[in-house]
Amino acid sequence: MGRVTLADVARRAGVSLASTSRALNGQVASAATVERVRRAADELGYIPDASARSLRLRRTGQLAFAVADIGNPVYVEMMREIESVVAAEGYRLVVSRTGDADATLDLVRDLNQGYVDGLILSPLRVTPALVEALEQTTVPTVVVGRLPEGARVDTVLADSEGGVALAVDHLIRTGARRIAFLNGPVDTTPGRFRQLGFREATADRTEVVTGEFHAEDFTIDAGYAAARVMLAADEWDAVIAVNDLVGIGILHAAHERGIAVPDELAVIGIDNTTLADVCHPGLTSVDLGAARRGHKAARLILARMEDGDLPPRAVRVAPSLHERGSTAALAGAARPGGPAAVPGSRRVR
Amino acid sequence: MGRVTLADVARRAGVSLASTSRALNGQVASAATVERVRRAADELGYIPDASARSLRLRRTGQLAFAVADIGNPVYVEMMREIESVVAAEGYRLVVSRTGDADATLDLVRDLNQGYVDGLILSPLRVTPALVEALEQTTVPTVVVGRLPEGARVDTVLADSEGGVALAVDHLIRTGARRIAFLNGPVDTTPGRFRQLGFREATADRTEVVTGEFHAEDFTIDAGYAAARVMLAADEWDAVIAVNDLVGIGILHAAHERGIAVPDELAVIGIDNTTLADVCHPGLTSVDLGAARRGHKAARLILARMEDGDLPPRAVRVAPSLHERGSTAALAGAARPGGPAAVPGSRRVR
DNA sequence: AACGGCTGTGGAAACGATTCCACTGGAAAC
DNA sequence: GTTTCCAGTGGAATCGTTTCCACAGCCGTT
Incomplete structure (x- = not known):
């Protein structure tokens, strides 16, 4: 008795795979079909597979938050706020330590493996190579911290x-x-x-x-x-x-x-x-304003994922x-x- | 010019998909093939797709760490240590807030979506339903904190x-x-x-x-x-x-x-x-011993993923x-x- | 009666990797 | 000179979903 797949549900409900998928995802389907599929899914305890979904949909439902030191209270505050905002939108948060400049670069390059839908990065040191990598990458990114003038990347700035x-x-x-x-x-x-x-x-x-x-x-x-x-x-x-x-x-x-x-x-x-x-x-x-920066960064990445063609924005948070x-x-x-x-x-x- | 896939590399190298995969993964392949495939991959800037890999391999390279409050310094200390251990083994860390008991239960059930290979959970409140869910789930789990006597789950205990x-x-x-x-x-x-x-x-x-x-x-x-x-x-x-x-x-x-x-x-x-x-x-x-508990939890989950048949262990950390x-x-x-x-x-x- | 539109449906093709399996050719063993 | 073995190869299946596409009904309109 291994995994319960969509095919199992389809078989039990007596409808095609396509209709089963549609019924569960609220696509067009007759009331009768929806009912039968729902029941079959419940009876079998069907849970969709995240990997298969990611592969097909080209989205993972995950965001990354990368900082030099997870232990620093400022980043913790930021992370907590980010987690709260993105979790409300159904995203999971992956945390990474960036370590040194090379590690940061590797991280940005690794993004193209597509294991997250977006990245919030707070780099301690900004190198030209990093800026270039950020502009190259196809994964939506928001940087918390300052980038060189003219970098085409969304940023959240502390003043x-x-x-x-x-x-x-x-x-x-x-x-x-x-x-x-x-x-x-x-x-x-x-x-x-x-x-x-x-x-x-x-x-x-x-x-x-x-x-x-x-x-x-x-x-x-x-x-x-x-x-x-x-x-x-x-x-x-x-x-x-x-x-x-x-x-x-x-x-x-x-x-x-x-x-x-x-x-x-x-x-x-x-x-x-x-x-x-x-x-x-x-x-x-x-x-x-660490918490507010976190909040804005989260909002910014969500907006960017929504529409990749937006012009880059720089949001500034006031100090007190x-x-x-x-x-x-x-x-x-x-x-x-x-x-x-x-x-x-x-x-x- | 979209994603570069393994098929693109294969075409360029002039070998089959199968050989390309083997060459890149260090499976059996002639030196000549490895060389040509490597070159083709480099030239194209090939990066394997994480979702496709996960789907096929049935492993994600991710672990989850779930706690009630990410902001609490104790959990931060724990998380930092966990991240450090699991990152060294090539795993990414997904953090989740568990919130109340129901949310914790949902989290454990959601594990069966297979978006992580293992879970380190530090629940604030342990309900019978939670224990049952933990024993049911097929995803390797380690609990930081006490469970009822006889629960068949690995635990790390503070004394x-x-x-x-x-x-x-x-x-x-x-x-x-x-x-x-x-x-x-x-x-x-x-x-x-x-x-x-x-x-x-x-x-x-x-x-x-x-x-x-x-x-x-x-x-x-x-x-x-x-x-x-x-x-x-x-x-x-x-x-x-x-x-x-x-x-x-x-x-x-x-x-x-x-x-x-x-x-x-x-x-x-x-x-x-x-x-x-x-x-x-x-x-x-x-x-x-928050940091040491984190360390042991990380080791425990790695061991459990290695061999799911190990008898459940309870590791205790001494206070000072x-x-x-x-x-x-x-x-x-x-x-x-x-x-x-x-x-x-x-x-x- | 013929036609257009609309809703629901199922087959099959994706998504991008890994791996089973059958097969080749050359070297080693007799 | 046959037979055996084995490294290396490519075709095709597979992982579990979503979605394109063609088609079947059915209804209401001319």
């Missing part, structure tokens, strides 16, 4: 520059004058554009002194290590971290050196993850600053809670 | 009872006598067995007074809400939380009431997530306690760092 500008403005308004930026690897998309944002936002602020530092990775440990070096070298009023993890590394290093946050050093993270809410003091953080204990309060504003505040943060913009 | 016992022992050794357990929903697998563990571990400890409370969900917010109620009602020396998220909720509630942790109230979480390391004070936490600032130090042991300690924790067992 890194705007987000970092929010952070810089906030720090300056709270009185900071010596502001450092602790970046991650600068050859990555986030590294590059957050750095760019920092430079732009501080360019015509002649009153501030700036500095740039680099962590080897976007992790707490790497942030901590880089922060030790940074804090040993110079005195800063404030640091903007390339993300919350690095920001938390900074908090640890500051605590270790006996530097009081926010009084002696203000710290701002990026991504506004749960970690920022939970750490001590709460980490003021710029929300680049969430103020917590790691930065000084604005003059006149109530100081939020002090150390280990109750959860919740003030949304400033 | 909830042993883990909670570690927590209880630790608290008693540090002097706690009034110990509460703040559970999540008790009709779930983690809720049930962690509660059971608490009862067993405290049963013959006549010197301790115990109490049990419930949060509506396994989240920070729900933990906070339940902790407010709990702390308002009675005085406790220590609380064991059903997981780190709830534990952090307790820390917030305690801080809000001005209760000092750990001096007036010790708190222990479960899962030993990054959050426990980052929050303030650091949350002592029982590690139930990671001590941080939220519990008092043992007499004679150096107190770990004080508030906002540098990351890292002492592994006690």
